[in-house]
Amino acid sequence: MRVLAFLLLGCLALPALAQRPEAALECRPTPTDFIFDCTIHLSRGGKPLSGVEVTVGADMPSMPMAHNVKPAQARPGDRPGDYRVMLDLEMLGDWTVKLRLAGPVRDLLRVDLNFDEKGTRPVRRRR
Numbered sequence: 001m002r003v004l005a006f007l008l009l010g011c012l013a014l015p016a017l018a019q020r021p022e023a024a025l026e027c028r029p030t031p032t033d034f035i036f037d038c039t040i041h042l043s044r045g046g047k048p049l050s051g052v053e054v055t056v057g058a059d060m061p062s063m064p065m066a067h068n069v070k071p072a073q074a075r076p077g078d079r080p081g082d083y084r085v086m087l088d089l090e091m092l093g094d095w096t097v098k099l100r101l102a103g104p105v106r107d108l109l110r111v112d113l114n115f116d117e118k119g120t121r122p123v124r125r126r127r
Contacts, residue, residue, distance in 0.1 A: 019045050023099050023109045027087065027120040034091065036115060040074060040083040040099065048081025053102040056085045058095045061112075067091065071100070092116050094123050 021044045027036040040056070042049040054074035060067040067090045074083035089095065092115050099109040112123035 021049055021101060021105055021107050021109060023111055025097060025111050025113060025120065027113070027115065029117060029119060030086075034089045036087045036089065036120070038085050038087055038097075039077055040085065042081050042083065042099075042101075044105070048079070049105060050076070050080045051103060052105050054083045054085070055100040055102070056087065057098045057100070058087060058089065059098070060091075060093060061096050062094060069095075071098075089115060 021042055023043075024041040025038055026041075027038040029035075030037055038056070040054060042052065042054070055071045056074050057071035058069040059065075069087060069089060072085050072087070074085040076082070077084045087097070094112065094114050097111045097113060099111070101107045101109065113120040114123050
């Protein structure tokens with residue numbers, strides 16, 4: 001009976017895990033140093049995720065607690081699942097952008113990006 005309950009609960013949990021929100025960010029530099037105009041693309045199960053509150057913060061993993069960004073509220077973008085926010089960083093380099101989702105979907109997503117004069121690109125981790 002215990003094995004059956006474990007298997008049943010495991011099967012019920014799999015769809016929930018498959019539906020975790022995903023985020024992609026595109027950030028462009030502005031004329032002001034270290035300020036980036038960012039578009040966040042949220043989706044869940046391959047479909048745009050709209051109607052959530054998105055709070056965006058960032059910190060620099062190479063210098064824990066030395067450089068972090070005060071959280072800012074993102075606003076809905078032009079397309080479903082898009083949100084916009086201005087990030088005011090303290091310097092260029094690798095940053096972990098934290099997206100706190102609230103409302104009908106609650107989660108904390110992290111995206112590692114390298115910010116430079118041209119914009120952003122994913123951080124490549126050493127193996």
